[in-house]
Amino acid sequence: MATLATNWRKSSRSNPNDNCVEVGSLGGSAAVRDTKDREGAANPTQWSTFLNAVKSDRFTN
Template identity: 40%
Template sequence: MHVSPTTWRKSSHSGPEYNCVEAAFLPGAVALRDSRDPDGPKLVLASTAWHSLNADIKAGRYDLRRA
């Protein structure tokens, strides 16, 4: 799947010393990539899967500090 370079948005939690995630919102899908490796691999999720993952992250289900 081709994703135009102008469609990428960096996470609002990004900072210069962190590994950052960028997202591209596509029709019916969301593509994710490492901002420090823009030519590297991309993960493409169906919009429904993205919304479920995002809800789980916001709920703290993947917070390693709580483990």
């Protein structure tokens, strides 16, 4: 799936040298990938873990 998406981008708040997630345009949807594995795609377990972390404010400064 990662190769089908276009316009990959990551948060402007990301450190350029750190690993993070990127989001890309995929028609009417969005694709997500890990910068450590740009040819891969987030599996359902990874995506669920990430969403739960966001929802619980684990990334808040």
